[in-house]
Amino acid sequence: MAHPPDTIAALATPTGTSALAVIRISGPDTARLVREICGAAPPPRVAHRTDYRDRAGGLVDDVLTTFFQAPASYTGEDVLEISCHGNPFIAQRILGDLLARGCRAAAPGEFTQRAFLHGRVDLSQAEAVMDLIHARSERALAAANQQLRGALGRHMAGLVDGLLGVLARIEAYIDFPEEDLPDEDRALVQSEIARLSLETGRLLATNRYGDVLREGLKTVILGRPNAGKSMLLNRLLGRERALVSPEPGTTRDYLEERIIIGPHSLRLIDTAGLNPSPAPLEQRGIELSLERAREADLILLVFDSSLPAPTLPPEIMASLTPARTLVVANKADLPPHPENNIQFKQFELVTISSATGSGLEDLQAALVRRAEAFAVSVGAELIAINARHADALERAKTCLAEAKAKLEANEATELVASELREALAAYSEIAGRVDNERMLDHLFSSFCIGK
Numbered sequence: 001m002a003h004p005p006d007t008i009a010a011l012a013t014p015t016g017t018s019a020l021a022v023i024r025i026s027g028p029d030t031a032r033l034v035r036e037i038c039g040a041a042p043p044p045r046v047a048h049r050t051d052y053r054d055r056a057g058g059l060v061d062d063v064l065t066t067f068f069q070a071p072a073s074y075t076g077e078d079v080l081e082i083s084c085h086g087n088p089f090i091a092q093r094i095l096g097d098l099l100a101r102g103c104r105a106a107a108p109g110e111f112t113q114r115a116f117l118h119g120r121v122d123l124s125q126a127e128a129v130m131d132l133i134h135a136r137s138e139r140a141l142a143a144a145n146q147q148l149r150g151a152l153g154r155h156m157a158g159l160v161d162g163l164l165g166v167l168a169r170i171e172a173y174i175d176f177p178e179e180d181l182p183d184e185d186r187a188l189v190q191s192e193i194a195r196l197s198l199e200t201g202r203l204l205a206t207n208r209y210g211d212v213l214r215e216g217l218k219t220v221i222l223g224r225p226n227a228g229k230s231m232l233l234n235r236l237l238g239r240e241r242a243l244v245s246p247e248p249g250t251t252r253d254y255l256e257e258r259i260i261i262g263p264h265s266l267r268l269i270d271t272a273g274l275n276p277s278p279a280p281l282e283q284r285g286i287e288l289s290l291e292r293a294r295e296a297d298l299i300l301l302v303f304d305s306s307l308p309a310p311t312l313p314p315e316i317m318a319s320l321t322p323a324r325t326l327v328v329a330n331k332a333d334l335p336p337h338p339e340n341n342i343q344f345k346q347f348e349l350v351t352i353s354s355a356t357g358s359g360l361e362d363l364q365a366a367l368v369r370r371a372e373a374f375a376v377s378v379g380a381e382l383i384a385i386n387a388r389h390a391d392a393l394e395r396a397k398t399c400l401a402e403a404k405a406k407l408e409a410n411e412a413t414e415l416v417a418s419e420l421r422e423a424l425a426a427y428s429e430i431a432g433r434v435d436n437e438r439m440l441d442h443l444f445s446s447f448c449i450g451k
Contacts, residue, residue: 007033009098010106011091012451018086023094026111029102030078034067036101037082044069052084054097061090075111076118109444112451116444122431124152126444127386129451131214138263139371140213143384151381152203152389153431159199160427163420166192170417189416190407196423197400202378203385204393209374210384212297216258216265217371220292223302224310225273228330231354232302233257233270236364261364264371269296274312293319298370301327301344305351306334309343322347323373326366330354392429399423 007027013020025033034041042048044067052063064083073079084090099105116126128147135141166189221229234240237257255270271289293299293316301320303310327344329336333353350366352359375382385393403419406412 007103008106008110009095009103010111011095012081012111013086015088016086017088021084021086021088021091023082023084023091023098024106024111025080025082025098025103026073026075026077026106026114027103028078030067030080033098033101033103034065034078034080037080038065042067044072047083052082052094054093055100060093060097061085063094071118071120074120075114076120077114107445108448109451113444122150122153123429124156124389124431125150127388130448131386133448133451134214136216136258137213137260137265139375139382140265143210143213143382146382147384151383152385155199155203155378155381155383156427156431159196160424160432162192162196163424163427166196167417167420167424170413170420186407190404193400193404193407193420197397197404200393200397200400202376203383204390204397205376206378206384207387207390209376210386212371212374213265213384214386216267217367217374218269218295218297219266219300219367220269220271220289220296220298221300221302222271222274222289222293222316224304224312227273227302227304227310228354229270229273229302230255232300232328232330232352233268235354235357235360236261236268262368262371264368266367266371274310274316290315296324297374298367299325301325301347302330303327303344304331305329305336306331308337320347326350326370328352328363332356332358389430392426396423396426399426 005028007025007029009023009025012022012024031041037052038048038050042065047064047066049062049064052060054060061084066081066083068074068079068081070076070078082094084094112121112126112129115121116123121129125148128144131140131144132148135144169185169189221233223229233255237259257268259266259268269292271292274289290313299320325347327347327349329349329351331353332351333356348366350359350363352363399419399422403416403423406416406419
């Protein structure tokens, strides 16, 4: 993505018929365009009604324009937003006219990239824009809002400041090689490196919760045929998504649906029944069930409470742990078998009836608790890093560990400082200024056009 000092324009609302559409313009020619469109520059941040006429003078639409003067704008440049009627033909007419007046079509994410390059947001805040747009639950929305307001950036600033302090102390001795790092300073540096490593680890621990917030808690429904897995899926969805039949083995492939339970988003995956004597096609479905189970954040192990406890494949039993397994005793509307839950006594168990809906609220409450268990507290703020942040933090933590080891082995101070500089560079990739243009282009290209 190039960054010339030109003026860009794009539709900032989704394509399609709607009440309104918004076209965004940013760059050095914006003030000129405002005068051409409005006749005179209106006061900044004040909506102004005007007739939009193309270069030939033809009336296109009755629009509202809002001018944001640099640097007090989203991008840090002069910005104009044009709100027109949401007829796609009208929006494209206006956009085409703006291009004819000298604008260039914006690349995906280019507005936010300009905001970053002009210092309006740090890199973690820029990424939070997309998290905010794609948030699918209350918790995901809360995390995106906190990151957009600089929560992660503030934590990173604290880590950078602490590391700079350590580097300053060490490099003072590099500049004066006749001096050796005294024991008291060595102990202080070791203590500060340990603190930075601990704080880095705390941020790293939020990575999995970040995945849960962005993708939804991957919840796999497992069990023997006719245990009521598909009926449970339908009950949780509130609609008939999976075929339900007394005939066992109805589900031969897995079905995936996303639902909201409380403040969390879940990806429910209904799988083929674990039949101990499957037909060839059914066997392939079971293999897919096992694959999904290995990838799951949470397994809902469903069994028929009116029958003896089922015998499950050894590879399934080996993968079940109390932390990632919730046992669902289904068919509570039928007389219970006296020994149906002995096999699963080490797991949390919820009794329900998919047929009548009884116990469903208890199950939903248990699902919310399991989702909440992924949250990791970082002070009072809700922080959930992404894969890029995690990679940088892992590298920083490794460098800090190497620096600590070199310090304890009384290796040259220059070697310790080198490791700390590498850690500082990794920290800077998360929220600070970054000179890697290819990385920036890749990051912002995942944004939607108009952001």
